Amino acid sequence: MIPKGHLLRRINVFVTSVLGDLHEQLGPFYSDIGRPSIDPELLIRMLIIGYCFGIRSERRLCEEVRLHLAYRWFCRLDLNDAVPYHSTFSENRLNRFRESDILRHIFERVVIAAMEMGLVKGEGFAVDATSWRRTQAVITARRPMNSIGPRSSSESVRWLSILRHSKPKRRLMAMPRMTTRVVDPRANDSAVMSAATQGDLAVGSQSAWTAKANKRVQFGYGLNYLIDIENAVIVDVEATPARTYDEVAATQTMLDRAEERFDLKPRRLAADTAYGTGKFLGWLVKRKKIIPHIPVWEMSDRQDGIFSRSDLHWDRKRGAYICPNGKLLKTSGTVHDGRTLLYRASKRDCDVCAIRAKCCTTADARKIPRDIHEDARDIARRKMKTKAFAKSRDERKRVEMRFAHLKTHHGFERLRLRGLSGARDEFHLAAIVQNLKTLALRTLGPPTRRRASYA
Ligand code: SF4
Secondary structure (H helix, E strand, C coil): CCCCCCHHHHHHHHHHHHCCCHHHHHHHHCCCCCCCCCCHHHHHHHHHHHHHCCCCCHHHHHHHHHHCHHHHHHCCCCCCCCCCCCHHHHHHHHHHHHHHCHHHHHHHHHHHHHHHCCCCCCCEEEEEEEEEECCCCEEECCCCHHHCCCCCCCCCCCCCCHHHCCCHHHHHHCCCCCCCCCCCCCCCHHHHHHHHHCCEEECCCCCEEECHHHCCCEEEEEEEEEEECCCCEEEEEEEEECCHHHHHHHHHHHHHHHHHHHCCCCCEEECCHHHCCHHHHHHHHHHCCCEEECCCCCCCCCCCCCCCHHHCEEECCCCEEECCCCCEEEEEEEEECCCEEEEECCHHHHHCCCCHHHCCCCCCCCEEEEECCHHHHHHHHHHCCCHHHHHHHHHCHHHHHHHHHHHHHCCCCCCCCCHHHHHHHHHHHHHHHHHHHHHHHHHHCCCCCCCCCCC
């Protein structure tokens, strides 16, 4: 009764293979006595159905599996077999699944299956992140935030550490005056005030304020994908607060883990400007020996007609800048803010300089900050002019397509589970399903568009 080209028929063989050792992995987390437990393979298969077809509610998932023939077949349920009660999922998720980290294990088994089928080349990776907002932990204030508390956008904001509370929502609602602005110190003040006037308060500090892509500012989690460019197989996935700083740090974790778990070390990494910081490029080039196909995050270019840093020549041999007037700018070697060296011109040179008005308008002598990882940034800048970089920039879109498909094909618009661990579970299941679909597509070909075959 189930068409040959049905998605569940196409992925079933791979699912059977990757779940082969599921009972062995989860064995220590089940008791030898008591009532028989619900087969974890059934639960995982049901979750895979849910993420394949965008069935976001577990209550609805149980109902769909009860009624849908293909879903029953995929779950190996006979027509008379009972479907688990929906709360079984949360019970298992909060206990066995998280303790055993089984979703991570299944994800890695899927990646290994893709590698065995030659779908992972390992030459070039791409990384990107997107944010998803939470649902359950964002609550609406009882009265508009703009009617109470401070109104100035420049007013200092302080972080409310609600994680300490066991019942954060109840505790927050019990507050007589909700005057505290809950905000990540790195968030933009005006964006935060705009959110506050819309009446949202958020609890918990595992997520982060985000106003990416000009969406409404919100608390959210970042989904980080590291993909192999060849077939867009997701080789690692990580959940973070929706904050660029954490997303870049997660990339380091993912690259290290891909090397450790799968012995995969790419020759090049493609990413967008958010990853073009000196610190990350330095780590990538010096520690990992990976060529960055990443646009450099330029903060030094000036638009007011004054010489920018790029107008000065870096003399590598002498370790100094040469200004347009041919004078040297040297450093004392002191590292400022843990990452910057200051190169200074001589006051005597600048005082008599004919082009001083275009270079040094306020200070006694021109100063140029240089990132301690500027060498790595220079390597990335040189790469930006190559054809290989242009190719990587196009290929990088494959990771963005992964996010787009999640939203359009899998109904993945808001997070359903609470906390970073909930986001992690959801992102792993999403990555498992997307990789399973890639496995089916690359090995079986596209599903036939002709009338379904039931053979
Ligand atoms: S002002 Fe100083 S640093 Fe600038 S061009 Fe003149 S000599 Fe060089």
